[in-house]
Amino acid sequence: MAVTATTSAPAPATGGAAGPARGRGRRGALPRWCFVAPALLYMLAFFGYPLVRNIVMSFQHYTPRTFFTGESPFNGLDNWRAVLDNPLFKDSLWHTLLFTLGSLAGQFLIGLALAVFFSRRFRLSGFVRAVLLLPWLVPMVVSAVVWRKLLDQDTGVINTLLTDLGLADAPVHWLSSPSVALLSAILVNIWVGIPFNMVILYGGLQEIPRDLYEAAALDGAGAWRVFRSITLPMLRPVVTVVLVLGFMSTVKILDLILALTGGGPADATQTLGTVTYHMSFQQLDFGQGAVVGNVLILVSAVFAVLYLRANRADLGQGK
Structure with a gap:
């Protein structure tokens, strides 16, 4: 009696192992971000915000009166024209x-x-x-x-x-x-x-x-x-x-x-x-x-x- 051997095809790889690996990667990245976060917050607060505020101010009519009224209307490129034309x-x-x-x-x-x-x-x-x-x-x-x-x-x-x-x-x-x-x-x-x-x-x-x-x-x-x-x-x-x-x-x-x-x-x-x-x-x-x-x-x-x-x-x- 002939015996036939059948070979089963390999099962396709599933994402079961990749999922936990990705989870461990995220958990490993969290401590790194915790160490970096204070420096990023410091840079944003003391460098990023003043820089953005200075850029915005260059397009505003910002005078001492603004400190009391809070009004600093945008004047487009007037400030830039005045400065660039100033000898x-x-x-x-x-x-x-x-x-x-x-x-x-x-x-x-x-x-x-x-x-x-x-x-x-x-x-x-x-x-x-x-x-x-x-x-x-x-x-x-x-x-x-x-x-x-x-x-x-x-x-x-x-x-x-x-x-x-x-x-x-x-x-x-x-x-x-x-x-x-x-x-x-x-x-x-x-x-x-x-x-x-x-x-x-x-x-x-x-x-x-x-x-x-x-x-x-x-x-x-x-x-x-x-x-x-x-x-x-x-x-x-x-x-x-x-x-x-x-x-x-x-x-x-x-x-x-x-x-x-x-x-x-x-x-x-x-x-x-x-x-x-x-x-x-x-x-x-x-x-x-x-x-x-x-x-x-x-x-x-x-x-x-x-x-x-x-x-x-x-x-x-x-x-």
Whole structure:
């Protein structure tokens, strides 16, 4: 008698096992969201809401009367037209560009030079680094007031020193000349920002493997070749952080210029930050002040995105 064997087809997979897996995934995601939620709420409350409120305000007729009546009617693009047609805004945009680029270049180059210098350990190097940190630790307003005294046209130490050494025939109008005041503000801001650049870049230099320098020395590479081929490429991520953070803190600077020159003379040191303050808290036109603030935010965001994308592309090519 022949025995026939029958094979049964495999049963189709059911979602019985996938269902519990998805449930466990949801339960596992819940604790992660609980940890992230406080930070998200903080960002929404203290960054998201003010940003949205500032954008809305730029399209409103918002005056001190609004605080009592609650009325802030929308006026379309009137605030934007008034600001963009204002010669002060155009001048402040140019001043902001010069102030930011000049400050970043001076802070970074001097900070990098000092970081490379202190990477070669010597006696009292730690003490000297600590002393150089003082400008960064002193409040910005205090630094500006001290430099205002030093740069005083009649009694300032800087002019006295220059005339005594024969480097200047007459006192320099550091803060009262429209052609020199912006340069003076840039120099003071460079002095303030050098320690930050030095500390961050010094930390980056310490992370570069010493083996690379030893191999370069064995190959007979000179100091400039080593710096260009090893130090700078290895420092690129740190340089990105330094420049982006430096730009963010410099482009919106307010207290230094207000305490140093007040935006003068003849609006020669007015930047986007000071114009925002001037329109909002001196002219009490909060709508136009919000417009300048939005332009400042947009400039910062565009710079950060473009620079980070360019740096990411460079890193990709390096790989």
